[in-house]
Amino acid sequence: MPPDSVCVMSLRDGAFDAIPVSLAVAPFGLVLGALAVQAGLSPAEVGLMSALVFAGSAQFVAVDLWQTPAPVGVLALTALLVNLRHVLMGAALSPKLGAFPPRLTAPAVFLMADEIWALGMRRAIDRTLTPSYWFGLGLLFYANWFLWTLAGALVGAVIDDPLRWGFDFAFVAVFLVLLAGMWRGRTSVVVWSASAFAAVGAHQLLPPPWYVLIGALAGMAVAAISVDRTAP
Template sequence: MSAPLPSFSAAGFRHGARIALPAFPGFIMFALAFGAAAAQKGLSLGQAMGLSAFVYAGASQMVGLEIWQQAWSPATILTIVTVTAVVNARMILLGATLQPWLKHEPIPRTALNLFLLTEAGWLLGTRYHGNGGRDVGVLLGTAVVLYGVWLLATLAGYFAGALVPEPRRFGLDLVMPIFFSVMLVPLWKGARPALPWLVAGIVSLAVHALVPGYLFIIAGALAGVAAGMLIE
């Protein structure tokens, strides 16, 4: 029997909004941290909200803050574009896995779904699809709700960060390193799968010590990919 064709309904959209609830804590904490870091970096409210609204990628936004300059040049623009593209390259694979589900959708709605794509939304949507669901409204409902949560939490984080004039005095500059470290713990699947991460970290540190700029991010990513391919 052929699989049912995908559809789109308001009921599916509402269902997607409901199943997004478990992802709220992670989204809120990450966006709060970004908003606070943006305020402490000296970004205006419009700049911080613009990054969350149009870039909408937590890791890339954090990396972008590190590279952010008050006076821009073609070199710094090229640097930030290259680094964020490398960090977000994983979205190419996530988007490709949705092709069988979205190929019958109108192009504008597909473009909106892909713009709002996140790991959390992808995980919830593909789990629903794997269980036999075919309503694309579920995917979009999840994505829209998470996007709204991201923007609101960024706004709250920005004003919270602006109230702390000396974040290092309270140890707030350690929030993101600790946060990222905690995020890695549930991903542990044994020593063998962790080897590419270890290689990427060592190469990144070495390149960072020897070469100025942000080449260490690209070098670490490529080294991790190469190590993973050799291990497999």
């Protein structure tokens, strides 16, 4: 098979694998768009924000804090804080980017939303992560997020509360499926218990963006410490 058709197949594989998460974010995109218009943004501004920021949780927090005129410093700092987990995620992704030519790294990283990162890391467990697979995942998800948030801004509140319909649980289910593929026996039990314990504790005690970072760091610390015990 010529390399070009391998590329196209892998692009299609990526886009196909991004369908469940794309459906899962659709209600959130609609709600975000509707809330943003209520907060004073125009539909053009909502579309621009999705196209340039492309980070669901940061966009929700920003819309929540929105004022006219926009408090630029507060919004930038909040986006930085809410997205701090991406630093850890990028560090974990980096060694899997060996098949990427250097010029593609910057655009590839732009598409590193949580869902795309998780699916890419899952792929890297048993196959080489290729640029075509990554862009297949990322571009479908990107276009999907842009269109749903824009639709929400244009149409208004279509779905008043995604929680009532169980849509928020789609993420839990997707992440459980991905976790099953990452299961490594006893190591996973130890590391994941530490993450879960720390995340639940942080969730009770601190404002929302911190629990993910604290849970992730707790799991990483336990993994780093337990290396010595298993070493010969």
